[in-house]
Amino acid sequence: xxxxxxxxxxxxxxxxxxxxxxxxxxxxxxxxxxxxxxxxxxxxxxxxxxxxxxxxxxxxxxxxxxxxxxxxxxxxxxxxxxxxxxxxxxxxxxxxxxxxxxxxxxxxxxxxxxxxxxxxxxxxxxxxxxxxxxxxxxxxxxxxxxxxxxxxxxxxxxxxxxxxxxxxxxxxxxxxxxxxxxxxxxxxxxxxxxxxxxxxxxxxxxxxxxxxxx
Amino acid sequence: xxxxxxxxxxxxxxxxxxxxxxxxxxxxxxxxxxxxxxxxxxxxxxxxxxxxxxxxxxxxxxxxxxxxxxxxxxxxxxxxxxxxxxxxxxxxxxxxxxxxxxxxxxxxxxxxxxxxxxxxxxxxxxxxxxxxxxxxxxxxxxxxxxxxxxxxxxxxxxxxxxxxxxxxxxxxxxxxxxxxxxxxxxxx
Amino acid sequence: xxxxxxxxxxxxxxxxxxxxxxxxxxxxxxxxxxxxxxxxxxxxxxxxxxxxxxxxxxxxxxxxxxxxxxxxxxxxxxxxxxxxxxxxxxxxxxxxxxxxxxxxxxxxxxxxxxxxxxxxxxxxxxxxxxxxxxxxxxxxxxxxxxxxxxxxxxxxxxxxxxxxxxxxxxxxxxxxxxxxxxxxxxxxxxxxxxxxxxxxxxxxxxxxxxxxxxxxxxxxxxxxxxxxxxxxxxxxxxxxxxxxxxxxxxxxxxxxxxxxxxxxx
Numbered sequence: 316x317x318x319x320x321x322x323x324x325x326x327x328x329x330x331x332x333x334x335x336x337x338x339x340x341x342x343x344x345x346x347x348x349x350x351x352x353x354x355x356x357x358x359x360x361x362x363x364x365x366x367x368x369x370x371x372x373x374x375x376x377x378x379x380x381x382x383x384x385x386x387x388x389x390x391x392x393x394x395x396x397x398x399x400x401x402x403x404x405x406x407x408x409x410x411x412x413x414x415x416x417x418x419x420x421x422x423x424x425x426x427x428x429x430x431x432x433x434x435x436x437x438x439x440x441x442x443x444x445x446x447x448x449x450x451x452x453x454x455x456x457x458x459x460x461x462x463x464x465x466x467x468x469x470x471x472x473x474x475x476x477x478x479x480x481x482x483x484x485x486x487x488x489x490x491x492x493x494x495x496x497x498x499x500x501x502x503x504x505x506x507x508x509x510x511x512x513x514x515x516x517x518x519x520x521x522x523x524x525x526x527x528x529x
Numbered sequence: 530x531x532x533x534x535x536x537x538x539x540x541x542x543x544x545x546x547x548x549x550x551x552x553x554x555x556x557x558x559x560x561x562x563x564x565x566x567x568x569x570x571x572x573x574x575x576x577x578x579x580x581x582x583x584x585x586x587x588x589x590x591x592x593x594x595x596x597x598x599x600x601x602x603x604x605x606x607x608x609x610x611x612x613x614x615x616x617x618x619x620x621x622x623x624x625x626x627x628x629x630x631x632x633x634x635x636x637x638x639x640x641x642x643x644x645x646x647x648x649x650x651x652x653x654x655x656x657x658x659x660x661x662x663x664x665x666x667x668x669x670x671x672x673x674x675x676x677x678x679x680x681x682x683x684x685x686x687x688x689x690x691x692x693x694x695x696x697x698x699x700x701x702x703x704x705x706x707x708x709x710x711x712x713x714x715x716x717x
Numbered sequence: 718x719x720x721x722x723x724x725x726x727x728x729x730x731x732x733x734x735x736x737x738x739x740x741x742x743x744x745x746x747x748x749x750x751x752x753x754x755x756x757x758x759x760x761x762x763x764x765x766x767x768x769x770x771x772x773x774x775x776x777x778x779x780x781x782x783x784x785x786x787x788x789x790x791x792x793x794x795x796x797x798x799x800x801x802x803x804x805x806x807x808x809x810x811x812x813x814x815x816x817x818x819x820x821x822x823x824x825x826x827x828x829x830x831x832x833x834x835x836x837x838x839x840x841x842x843x844x845x846x847x848x849x850x851x852x853x854x855x856x857x858x859x860x861x862x863x864x865x866x867x868x869x870x871x872x873x874x875x876x877x878x879x880x881x882x883x884x885x886x887x888x889x890x891x892x893x894x895x896x897x898x899x900x901x902x903x904x905x906x907x908x909x910x911x912x913x914x915x916x917x918x919x920x921x922x923x924x925x926x927x928x929x930x931x932x933x934x935x936x937x938x939x940x941x942x943x944x945x946x947x948x949x950x951x952x953x954x955x956x957x958x959x960x961x962x963x964x965x966x967x968x969x970x971x972x973x974x975x976x977x978x979x980x981x982x
Contacts, residue, residue: 319619320548321552321620321621321623353706356701359649359651359655360655360698360705361698362652363651363655364655367659367662370660371694374684392695408649408653414581414629417626418545418548419549480555484608485615487552488593489615494596494600498596512684513684516689516691517688520689524692524856526695662811665811669804669806669811669812672767672769672812674828675800675828676796677792682824685815689813689814692856693810
C-alpha cells in the first residue's frame with residue numbers, strides 16, 4: 316500500500332511532513348508521560364514487531380497472498396501513539412536500511428497507515444465493542460486497512476489537480492479520483508478481510524496468554 | 530566542542546535536497562541528465578544499484594504506465610512525455626535512495642541522538658531475528674504439507690507467526706531492559 | 718533411499734559456501750548420526766535433504782528422483798515425498814499452528830484424506846503421552862511436550878525417513894531419555910543431527926561428521942568417530958582448555974562426555 320517516491324508533488328508531501336511532525340511530537344509526548352526504563356527497548360521491539368508483521372503473508376481468496384500490515388494489532392494492544400511511532404520507525408528503516416521505501420512519501424504513508432489506521436482500529440473497536448469481541452476486533456482491523464487505503468487513494472487521485480503542466484498533463488501520479496478510488500479500494504477489500512482474520516487470530520492468542528485484557 | 534555535520538548526515542541532507550529538487554523539475558531531459566550524473570557518480574556499484582532500482586519499481590511503475598497509456602489512448606490525450614517524466618523521476622529518486630543506503634550507515638546517521646541510536650540498534654537486531662524465525666516457520670509449513678494447504682490452514686499459520694512474533698517482542702523488551710539495567714545503562 | 722551428490726550450497730546474497738562438495742547416501746533402516754559444531758551447516762543440510770532448499774551445485778536424490786523445484790510442482794510427487802520424508806525442526810514451535818493438540822496431530826492425515834485419522838491421533842497421542850493434552854492449544858505445552866507433539870505430527874504419517882535437527886537441544890535430561898528410547902524403538906530410517914556427543918553414542922551405528930567449513934570429513938562407524946579425538950578436533954567437537962587434575966593445572970585435547978566425565982586420548 317505504500318506510495319513510492321516520485322508520485323507525490325511537493326505541494327503534497329511538504330505539508331504532509333509538517334502535519335506528521337506535529338503528530339510525531341504529540342505521540343512522543345504521550346509516550347514520554349509513561350516513560351520508564353522499559354520504554355526504549357519496548358519501542359524498539361514494537362518497531363521490529365511492526366516490521367515483522369509486515370513480513371507475514373496473508374492468505375487471500377483465490378490462492379494469492381499479500382503482505383500483512385499489522386497496525387490494527389499494534390494499536391489495539393499497545394495504543395495509538397505507540398503504534399504510530401513504531402510504524403514510522405518501520406518506514407524509516409525500510410527507506411534508510413533496506414532502500415525499500417519512499418522518503419518523500421514517508422510522511423503521507425506514516426499518517427495514513429500509522430496514524431489513521433491506528434485511530435480507525437481503536438475507534439471502531441470501542442464503538443463496536445458491544446457487538447462482541449471477535450466482531451469488533453475484526454471490524455477494527457478491516458477499518459484500519461480501508462480508511463488508510465481511502466486516504467491514499469484520495470491523495471494520489473488529487474495529484475493531477477494539484478500539479479500539472481501548462482497543457483494540463485499530470486506531473487506526478489497521473490490518475491484522478493475516478494480511477495484511484497476503485498483501483499485502490501477494491502483490492503484492499505480483500506486485504507482487509509485477510510488482515511481482519513490475522514488480527515482476530517493473534518488477538519485471541521494474546522488474550523489467552525494474558526498479554527491483553529478485553 | 531565538535532562542530533559540523535557528520536558525513537552520514539551530510540549525505541542524507543544532500544539526498545533529501547536532491548529528492549526535493551527532482552520533484553521540482555518537470556523536464557524529462559533534465560531528469561535523464563540528473564540520472565546520468567548519478568550513475569557516473571555512483572562508481573562501480575552503478576549497474577547493481579540501477580538493477581535494484583528497476584526491480585523495485587517494476588510492478589508499480591509498469592501498472593501505472595500501462596494504465597496511463599490505456600486510459601490516455603482511450604481519451605485521445607496520450608502524451609509520451611508524461612510517461613517519460615513519471616518513470617524517469619521515480620527511477621532517479623529510487624536510485625538515489627539505494628545509492629544512499631549503500632553509502633551510509635543508518636546508525637552513523639543517528640549518532641548524537643543516543644535514544645534513537647539505541648532504538649534503531651535494538652530494532653535492527655530484532656528484525657533480523659524475526660526474519661530468521663519467519664523463514665523457519667515458512668519452511669516448517671512447507672515441510673508439513675503433503676497437499677497444498679487450505680485457506681483456513683494458511684490463515685492459522687499466519688496467525689501463529691503473528692503470535693510468535695508478539696511473544697518474542699514482549700519477552701525481549703523485558704529482557705533487554707533487565708540486561709541494560711544490569712550493565713548500568715539506566716544509572717544516572 | 719536418499720543421497721546427496723557433490724552438494725554445495727550458499728545463501729543467495731552471500732559469497733560464503735555453507736556446504737561444500739558433500740556426498741552421502743542413506744539406506745533404508747539405517748540410523749545415522751550427523752555430527753558437527755554449531756553453525757557448520759547441519760540444519761542447512763537437513764533442509765536440503767527435506768526438499769526445502771535447493772542447491773546451486775550438486776544434487777539430492779530421493780529414490781533416484783532429483784529433488785528440484787519443478788519436482789515439487791507435481792502434486793503426486795510432493796504429496797508422497799512430504800508423507801515419507803519428514804523433518805523435525807530444532808525449534809518445534811515453528812511446526813505448530815493448529816488450535817489444539819488433537820487438530821495438530823490430525824493435520825497431516827486429514828490432508829491426505831486418510832480414513833483412520835482419529836485412530837492414528839489417539840494412538841500417537843498415547844505413545845507420546847499427550848492424551849491428556851489433546852484439547853489444549855500447542856502453545857500451552859511445555860518445551861518437552863511441544864517436542865513430543867512435533868514428533869507425533871510426523872510419526873502419525875508413518876514416514877519412511879525421519880530427519881531430526883538437534884532434537885535434544887532444548888530438552889531436560891528426563892525428556893532426552895524419553896527421546897532416546899523413542900528413537901531406538903522406532904523402525905524408521907533416521908538421520909539425527911547433534912553436537913551432543915554423549916547423546917550421539919546412544920542413537921545410531923553410523924556417523925557423518927562435518928567440519929566448520931561445511932565439508933563432510935568422516936563417514937563410517939559411529940564408535941570409530943567418537944573414539945578419534947583428532948577427527949573430533951577437526952570438527953570443532955573436541956577442544957583444549959585449562960583444567961585441573963589432582964591439583965595440577967594444564968590443558969590438553971579432550972571431549973566432554975558429561976555422564977562419564979572428561980575423557981582424553
